Amino acid sequence: xxxxxxxxxxxxxxxxxxxxxxxxxxxxxxxxxxxxxxxxxxxxxxxxxxxxxxxxxxxxxxxxxxxxxxxxxxxxxxxxxxxxxxxxxxxxxxxxxxxxxxxxxxxxxxxxxxxxxxxxxxxxxxxxxxxxxxxxxxxxxxxxxxxxxxxxxxxxxxxxxxxxxxxxxxxxxxxxxxxxxxxxxxxxxxxxxxxxxxxxxxxxxxxxxxxxxxxxxxxxxxxxxxxxxxxxxxxxxxxxxxxxxxxxxxxxxxxxxxxxxxxxxxxxxxxxxxxxxxxxxxxxxxxxxxxxxxxxxxxxxxxxxxxxxxxxxxxxxxxxxxxxxxxxxxxxxxxxxxxxxxxxxxxxxxxxxxxxxxxxxxxxxxxxxxxxxxxxxxxxxxxxxxxxxxxxxxxxxxxxxxxxxxxxxxxxxxxxxxxxxxxxxxxxxxxxxxxxxxxxxxxxxxxxxxxxxxxxxxxxxxxxxxxxxxxxxxxxxxxxxxxxxxxxxxxxxxxxxxxxxxxxxxxxxxxxxxxxxxxxxxxxxxxxxxxxxxxxxxxxxxxxxxxxxxxxxxxxxxxxxxxxxxxxxxxxxxxxxxxxxxxxxxxxxxxxxxxxxxxxxxxxxxxxxxxxxxxxxxxxxxxxxxxxxxxxxxxxxxxxxxxxxxxxxxxxxxxxxxxxxxxxxxxxxxxxxxxxxxxxxxxxxxxxxxxxxxxxxxxxxxxxxxxxxxxxxxxxxxxxxxxxxxxxxxxxxxxxxxxxxxxxxxxxxxxxxxxxxxxxxxxxxxxxxxxxxxxxxxxxxxxxxxxxxxxxxxxxxxxxxxxxxxxxxxxxxxxxxxxxxxxxxxxxxxxxx
Ligand code: F58
Numbered sequence: 001x002x003x004x005x006x007x008x009x010x011x012x013x014x015x016x017x018x019x020x021x022x023x024x025x026x027x028x029x030x031x032x033x034x035x036x037x038x039x040x041x042x043x044x045x046x047x048x049x050x051x052x053x054x055x056x057x058x059x060x061x062x063x064x065x066x067x068x069x070x071x072x073x074x075x076x077x078x079x080x081x082x083x084x085x086x087x088x089x090x091x092x093x094x095x096x097x098x099x100x101x102x103x104x105x106x107x108x109x110x111x112x113x114x115x116x117x118x119x120x121x122x123x124x125x126x127x128x129x130x131x132x133x134x135x136x137x138x139x140x141x142x143x144x145x146x147x148x149x150x151x152x153x154x155x156x157x158x159x160x161x162x163x164x165x166x167x168x169x170x171x172x173x174x175x176x177x178x179x180x181x182x183x184x185x186x187x188x189x190x191x192x193x194x195x196x197x198x199x200x201x202x203x204x205x206x207x208x209x210x211x212x213x214x215x216x217x218x219x220x221x222x223x224x225x226x227x228x229x230x231x232x233x234x235x236x237x238x239x240x241x242x243x244x245x246x247x248x249x250x251x252x253x254x255x256x257x258x259x260x261x262x263x264x265x266x267x268x269x270x271x272x273x274x275x276x277x278x279x280x281x282x283x284x285x286x287x288x289x290x291x292x293x294x295x296x297x298x299x300x301x302x303x304x305x306x307x308x309x310x311x312x313x314x315x316x317x318x319x320x321x322x323x324x325x326x327x328x329x330x331x332x333x334x335x336x337x338x339x340x341x342x343x344x345x346x347x348x349x350x351x352x353x354x355x356x357x358x359x360x361x362x363x364x365x366x367x368x369x370x371x372x373x374x375x376x377x378x379x380x381x382x383x384x385x386x387x388x389x390x391x392x393x394x395x396x397x398x399x400x401x402x403x404x405x406x407x408x409x410x411x412x413x414x415x416x417x418x419x420x421x422x423x424x425x426x427x428x429x430x431x432x433x434x435x436x437x438x439x440x441x442x443x444x445x446x447x448x449x450x451x452x453x454x455x456x457x458x459x460x461x462x463x464x465x466x467x468x469x470x471x472x473x474x475x476x477x478x479x480x481x482x483x484x485x486x487x488x489x490x491x492x493x494x495x496x497x498x499x500x501x502x503x504x505x506x507x508x509x510x511x512x513x514x515x516x517x518x519x520x521x522x523x524x525x526x527x528x529x530x531x532x533x534x535x536x537x538x539x540x541x542x543x544x545x546x547x548x549x550x551x552x553x554x555x556x557x558x559x560x561x562x563x564x565x566x567x568x569x570x571x572x573x574x575x576x577x578x579x580x581x582x583x584x585x586x587x588x589x590x591x592x593x594x595x596x597x598x599x600x601x602x603x604x605x606x607x608x609x610x611x612x613x614x615x616x617x618x619x620x621x622x623x624x625x626x627x628x629x630x631x632x633x634x635x636x637x638x639x640x641x642x643x644x645x646x647x648x649x650x651x652x653x654x655x656x657x658x659x660x661x662x663x664x665x666x667x668x669x670x671x672x673x674x675x676x677x678x679x680x681x682x683x684x685x686x687x688x689x690x691x692x693x694x695x696x697x698x699x700x701x702x703x704x705x706x707x708x709x710x711x712x713x714x715x716x717x718x719x720x721x722x723x724x725x726x727x728x729x730x731x732x733x734x735x736x737x738x739x740x741x742x743x744x745x746x747x748x749x750x751x752x753x754x755x756x757x758x759x760x761x762x763x764x765x766x767x768x769x770x771x772x773x774x775x776x777x778x779x780x781x782x783x784x785x786x787x788x789x790x791x792x793x794x795x796x797x798x799x800x801x802x803x804x805x806x807x808x809x810x811x812x813x814x815x816x817x818x819x820x821x822x823x824x825x826x827x828x829x830x831x832x833x
Contacts, residue, residue, distance in 0.1 A: 021063045023105050029112035031059030050186070052118045053096065053126035056109060057189035060099050064235040065192075067244035067831070074831045075154035076320070081330065081826045083148060083155040083819075084313060086344060087337035088302060089138030089285070090145070090159050090247060092234075093649030094127040095190050097493050098146075102237040128183050129650050131165030132249075134288045135568045136675050137376050139485075139649070140454075140812075141337055143675075146486040147816035149238030149245045150512060152828040158309035160301060161191075161232050161249035164284040169607050169646040171552075174623030178610050190234045191249070197231035199311040200255060201304050207397040212357070220354055221397035227278045228253045229308035239488050239512060242831035250308040252281035287609045288382075288568075299343075299386055299394055306344040310351060325356050329369035333824035336373045336448065339384045339440035345371060345447030346398040349405070354397070360404070372823045373444040373451050374481070376672050378458065378466055379572070385437035388430065402429055402438060409446050416473055427469045445470050450823040452481045455673035455694040461714065479822060482697055483673040484815035487514050490679045494653035497536035498683065498804075505529065515808035524801040525794075533797055537660070537684060544658035547644075547651065548603070554630055554642045556601040561790050564680070565663035566605040566647050566655055569615040572670040575604060576618050576760060577772045578663055579625055581783055582641060583740045586625070589635045598787045601640045602626075605647035605655065617760050619643070624749040624757065657683040660800075661708075661786060664689035664698075665779065667770040669714030671695075678810035684800040686789075688782055690775070694810070701806045706799040708789075710782035711775040720774060727768035730776065737776055741765065 019027055035055035036042070042051060075082065100106045110120040133139060141157065148155035167178040202223025212218050229250040236245040254275040286298050313332055317323050323331065336342050345367060352363035377383070392399045406429040417423050429446065431437040445451050445467060453459030459480035463471040471478050492499045492511055502510055505523060510516040523529040541558035548556055556562075565578050582602055589595050604622050608615035626641030644651060662680030664671075664687050671693040681687065681698055688708040689695040699707040712720065731738050745761040747754045764772055790796055808814070820826045 021066050025108045025111040028059060028108050029115055032056050032112060035059055049122045050126040053123045054189050056123060057096055061190060063103055064237045064244050067242050068235045070242055071244050071831045075829050080154050080829045082332050083153055083824050083826050084332055084334045085157045086334055086341035087141040087159050088340035089133030090141045090157055091133030091138035092130050092142045094129045096127055097124050098489050099237055101488060101493055102239045129648055130183055131181050131648060132162050132285060134166060137338060140483055140675055143486040143812040144816055145236045145247060146488060147812040149236050149243050151813060151816055152241050152243045152830050153820055153826050154829055155245045157247040159249050160282055160305045161251040162282055162285040166285055171643060171645045174620045176608055176616055176619045191232045194231040194233055199229050199308045201227045201229055201307045203300060203394055207400060226255050228255045229304060242833050250305045252278050252304060254278040296390055296394060302340050303343050306341050307347050310344060310348055328366050333826060334370050336371060336444050338376045339444050342440045342444035345443050346401045349401050350397060367447055368449050371448040373448040375453055375462055378461055384440040385431055388436035391438050423469055449477060451477050452479050454483045456480050457696050458672045458693060481815055481818055482694055483675050484810050484812035485675050485678045486812045487511055491682050495657040495683055497539050501532055501536055514811035517805045517808050520801055520805040524798045530797045533801055540657040544654050547654050548642045551645055552642055556640055560599040560601045561660050562658055563600050563661040564603040564659040567676050569606045569608040569618055571614060572770045573666050574770060574772055577665055577779055579621055580740055580776055582625055583743055585639055586629055586635055587739055597638050598790050599638045603642050605644035614763060621757055621760055628749045656680055659685035661685060662687045664695050666690060666692045668692045668712055668717050681803050682807040684804045686799055686803060688786055701809050702803050706802045708782045708786050710778040717771060727773040728765055730773040
């Protein structure tokens, strides 16, 4: 368009202050108005808050795109190394609020909307969050993207664009009911489809030998089926910096019907059918329930996104003039978020050896130098293995490659530990017990130069149990990277009251330097500051109480102690131990009409995997006890129980800041790290917890006097199991516990039905694999300490302040800085403003 055209008649001054993507209220308002007109296209009279949401989101995305372009240019021109975070899950949460915060335009956007007669909070509430993850692992990936951008490290997140994310949970008659999560129905304003960024992904078929032009014997894979992956890019803005990284999610389609036509004379309906079949690959996120074996589609999902991502990376390398594929590890660091992407090790070898024709040793050196592997679990049932026959049918060439990796690897083990046949069997990439399998954790470990656990205790247990043989072979490859969470979302956004108080008390800057929260310590006993601190907390509790009332009808009093446990429902996380405490209090109040206790509101939230029978009964248990407690005038003066339906990132932001007490009560040795524990701590909750995962470090940082510790240690848990654990002994020795289990079993909470909760009681009495009963007495005793501490308001407030003040270590900025220094060798690349 010409500079003298009719649309460019504004004065230079106006152009400056009203630029297309300016950050002032006027520019933002114009951005919104433009998008309402050109992107939304509805008559003005019919515009509702959701239309303003989309228009504002698009206007914000435009601004991030400018930063994205500048970021890409800077890192490409300067030849910097890029972090590639491979993860089957990214639980990003609502985007608008954090993006406004990151760009520093919250106030400007509120003003712009107000001028258009809209309220920012109402507009923010219109966002449907992308639930592309199950829980901690997926949310960790999202926190890490935030910190990578904020620390100005060039990075790409690679994953899957599931059409249906984690199911929506409804509670009906106390039971979990799953609803499909159709998060894309209203469109997703944050992503940009890149139809030209597309790669072919094969599967099935066979491999064959052939002689290349130089008469060298080579192998190639002839896939039986081919899919096409298309990139969808979501910008990831850093806080208060120009850096804007990207999350690239792959969506599956059929290969072009053009290509098909050549083979099957233009069978149009067959082409449509292929498209439908192909699209199922990225249709739905798998909830983490039953063992994965047998889920062929899940393996294909993993291979699909990994193959697209690696092809994309090699393509970027090719595009950098003069950069050979040999430079891969100098230009890219690829982190495997658990074993889900670990097929990448075999796929990169295939791309380098079969397609790029590197010799094996060189390809292997490149592969190992490129990958790092993060382990997130010690639970044997959660360690991924694939049945060999299924693997062979799906990815025949990859299985050959894995055999060759294994052959060479076992030679190395043999050389290091001569004559140790048992060790070879334990370490092999192929498992022999109960039908042959491919062991994905072994593949990831062998193919990586760095292997890490996610908390100090977890890493130690990894080194001495699950991966002990590998640790003995390559101790230098192992290290710990304690998890962290982003203070932008989980402090500044979630807790605006605290954010304001912190700004006023210690001045700005803490949000990117969370250790500065220590500067709060001198105020811990200051009565004025304590009062302000309690006011903020009370406001947060009132806000949560309103939400709970709206969604459950249950009334909570913000002056009570808010005792909260939110996380996936799982036996090892022991929500039922929490319930045993509640029922104990109920029982005491019923037994003694004169009894009084410090009033408490117990809040739960979390989803159970749809196929996890006992977890679903635990949800029923919580709701059944809640119904009884909340409606019994003898006890509801002291106790209330609420189950928040559909725990997700959005309502998590209301929940963490409202907690007085954070329940982190997993069986020691079972929770790799936990990250909810950190979100509670930052927001001033005290923890009642076991010595498990990152709780250990939380207690070290907070000081043992500011933490309610209880329960068996990981070593003691193992010892008890070795000695033959008999849960019934604990019942026989504890009449109160016997009475409590009796109440649950006898229909007290289920209108006389003695069957519904029977499986929970029976499981505890007969099996109790996670030592709920063995830790019951210690838990009750710790809860007594909590109640006593709560009675001293100033003392409690001091402890609360110390918890926040000492939570700096648990910023994901600290964690990401460690990954960058120790594993990725990636430094900051400031993008000029
Ligand atoms: C979690 N794992 C750990 N897995 O349980 C938790 O302790 C840790 O803090 C967190 O990772 C981050 O390191 C986890 O969330 C899953 O959700 C898997 C998803 C895919 C299927 C198997 C479970």
